[in-house]
Amino acid sequence: MKETRQEDSQAEREEIQALTSTLNSLLIYRQAAHHNLTIPRRKAFQKLSENHINLLRPYYEDHLNAIDAAIEINADVLAHIASIGSNEFMAPQERSEWKQANAFQVDQTRSSLKQIFRDWSADAASEREICYGRVLSELNCRYPSEQRSQTKVLIPGAGLGRLAFEIARAGFISQGNEFSYHMLILSNFILNHTTGPNEFTIYPFIHTFSSTAQQGNQIRPIRFPDICPSQEMAVMSGDFSYSQGSFTEVYGRDGNAPSASFEKWNVVATVFFIDTAHNVLDYLDTIYTILDDSEESCWINFGPLLYHFEEEQSRSTTVSGRQGLEDIDSALSIELSLDVLIQIIKDRGFEFLKLETGIKTTYATDERSMGTWIYDSVFWVVRKKQ
Structure with a gap:
């Protein structure tokens, strides 16, 4: 009986970890998307020759700005979904107890x-x-x-x-x-x-x-x-x-x-x-x-x-x-x-x-x-x- 209770407790912990790491992956979308999409492209853009920067600027910078704005909208929707999900699926109230998301979940x-x-x-x-x-x-x-x-x-x-x-x-x-x-x-x-x-x-x-x-x-x-x-x-x-x-x-x-x-x-x-x-x-x-x-x-x-x-x-x-x-x-x-x-x-x-x-x-x-x-x-x- 004791072994069964330990197994149940372990399974419950793993379930909470799976839930909270998923919720975290929704919440860190904003940071991850900017980091993966627009920040490296802006850095690459600045490394180009002056001539190439001048040629690209009218098209490239505005497009990256538009993507940044879209990321924010996506992130707001996902944060709203995570907020409801954390309540519906009874996640721990203390975020410090949530497991961090891995790259696959992001x-x-x-x-x-x-x-x-x-x-x-x-x-x-x-x-x-x-x-x-x-x-x-x-x-x-x-x-x-x-x-x-x-x-x-x-x-x-x-x-x-x-x-x-x-x-x-x-x-x-x-x-x-x-x-x-x-x-x-x-x-x-x-x-x-x-x-x-x-x-x-x-x-x-x-x-x-x-x-x-x-x-x-x-x-x-x-x-x-x-x-x-x-x-x-x-x-x-x-x-x-x-x-x-x-x-x-x-x-x-x-x-x-x-x-x-x-x-x-x-x-x-x-x-x-x-x-x-x-x-x-x-x-x-x-x-x-x-x-x-x-x-x-x-x-x-x-x-x-x-x-x-x-x-x-x-x-x-x-x-x-x-x-x-x-x-x-x-x-x-x-x-x-x-x-x-x-x-x-x-x-x-x-x-x-x-x-x-x-x-x-x-x-x-x-x-x-x-x-x-x-x-x-x-x-x-x-x-x-x-």
């Missing part, structure tokens, strides 16, 4: 601004339609409106919650699941604390100077949310909830419990999610366990196979003297090609109802950029073999 904060753009701005509606639109269309076709209030849909890796919200808006019982505190804090703010459409302004594209056709593109404002979730939830028929934690830990099989003890879901919907696993087979096991056995139940998936931990695993394997290669287990990554993954899904006990490959997809991409990353994504609908 980078996640920058990325979060693009996530807001992707999920909750009118500007990214066409990008959402390609992925979320397919999932919603499939759900609407499979389940008549009179069945939706009894149809439970789970969305692992729900991010900022737009897909989970839209599924509830269509009349389903929808539950998003998310592990990242960045996503949890920001989604809580957008879903529960915005009061009207286009209430806030951010500048998500200021962090990249390359591939910019016009200076104005880099500093153009994005308004969010394009619709107000709290206003919509007051009148919509569907049920909407959120769970916090790792998908496999929250929903996965407990070795001491019979499978009948697990809550069953009619649909599991995954978008840009399955490649976030250390081992995608763990995701398959969990989905198979929680998916209802009925003929109507299904797993809907959309996304690429950009395995998130591949590079981390490669970096963790280092030459270690006489021992040769030393592997760090925490960086485990199992990467499967699409053809192998499809076969393993079949072997695991699923059958394919739909399979579409080569769908051109972007992710939180500035469509005005001179260079964008385009995925060949896959869309499938599978069910348990009957």
